[in-house]
Amino acid sequence: MEEPARQLSGNAGPRGSDVDVHSRGWLGWDVYFAVVWVGTVLFVLGGASLTPLAVRLTACGLFALLAPWYLWQGRPALRTDGADEPAALRYVIVASTLFTATTWLLPESRLATFALVPQCFMVLRYPYAMTAVSLLNVLPIVGWAAIWRPDGAELYFNAVSAVVTLVFSLVFGSWIIKVIEQSKERGALIAELDASREEVARLSAERGALAERERMSREIHDTLAQGFTSLLMLVQAVDSELEHDLPGARRHLALMEQTARQNLAEARALVAGRAPADLDGGASLPDALRRLAERHQARLLVTGEARPLPPGLEVVALRACQEALSNVRKHAGPGAEAEVLLSYTDEELTVAVRDDGLGFDTGAPHQGYGLRGLRARAAEVQGTAEIEGRPGEGTTATVRLPLPGVGAVPREPTPVAICRLDDVSEPGSRPSAPSTLPRTSRSPE
Secondary structure, eight states: OOOOGGGGGGSOOTTGGGTOGGGSOHHHHHHHHHHHHHHHHHHHHTSOOOOOHHHHHHHHHHHHTHHHHIIIIIHHHHHTTTOSHHHHHHHHHHHHHHHHHHHHHOGGGGGGHHHHHHHHHHHSOHHHHHHHHHHHHHHHHHHHHHHHOOOHHHHHHHHHHHHHHHHHHHHHHHHHHHHHHHHHHHHHHHHHHHHHHHHHHHHHHHHHHHHHHHHHHHHHIIIIIHHHHHHHHHHHHHHHHTTTOHHHHHHHHHHHHHHHHHHHHHHHHHHHTOOOGGGTTSOOHHHHHHHHHHHTTOEEEEESOOOOOOHHHHHHHHHHHHHHHHHHHHHSOTTOOEEEEEEEOSSEEEEEEEEOSOOOOTTSOOOOSHHHHHHHHHHHTTOEEEEEEOTTSOEEEEEEEEOSSTTSOOOOOOEEEEEOOTTOOSTTOOOOOOSSOOOOOOOOO
């Protein structure tokens, strides 16, 4: 049989000290051993034995030595579950010797067996404990019979009593050892579970912090960073116009003020956890995209039946459009025109931003954060983001977001609103391009 699970007690955990039943209430064990010891002494002194008084006093003197020996060696061994095996064996051997010598002189002192047997199982490994318990039950009878030569009836009754006590000790002790082993194994498992829970909680907190950091990065990239980029470009325009085009400089200053106010509103919404500034105050998604398109000199086409959607979907659609229009301004090249298509169907919401600028190879690796953020936003609501384009042929960014109640029969989109920016008072305004997106083949990146 395996060693008692006391060897598992090294697996300390947050609740390790609360699961080993035998490790709790040491005062109770002390009281129990003291009661057995005192009871044995009283039983010996008050018995009707014909043993000479000198022998009885000698036996009581030997038995009395068990008390200090227990306090000095036994109690520490019990508290450590016999971790120091040589010390545990030394304690059991000395205690057994004192006990056996006492029983040889006075058989009544075998009552102390009820104190020593549990101690053997508590401090020794199972094979040693079984051997010690067997000797504690057999040797007292053998030595007593050899010294005092009792009559047959008395020897018979004492032998039967010893056999019964031995069987009880072995069976009950084995059962207790198994209970202790199971208790400690469960204690180790509970400690591991608590440690695993703490690790899961730590990883969850780290994951949550990382997700929040990524979300804030996307929000700042799609709002404040783009606004500051616009401000820098307007500052450069104003600097070049101050000496020869004051009206143009004033128009750009007005745009700078408008952009700064927009950035301030976005920053406040971001800090307060509100909806984006363009969607704040109950504004609809088409209205928010119309204002965004105006700021970027783009055209907007809304098809399908516009209707209120869950705020999360509208935020993703708006941010996707912001990112796509920002990329048009930064990468499409001078003179590039852009248009935005917002399409409602029963199954999905589609936001597409098309430009006729420089384009790029969508299959080549890119280090930018914007396209990754665009795809991440769409994925948060089980949507998809596709980027199509070729060098010299413009770029199309398409975000498709599934709507609640998927399964209805889709309808052909019908135009409901067009916003053309032919009259934008921005220097270098471009003439309007056709308000429909060119047909392109769409394939996931």
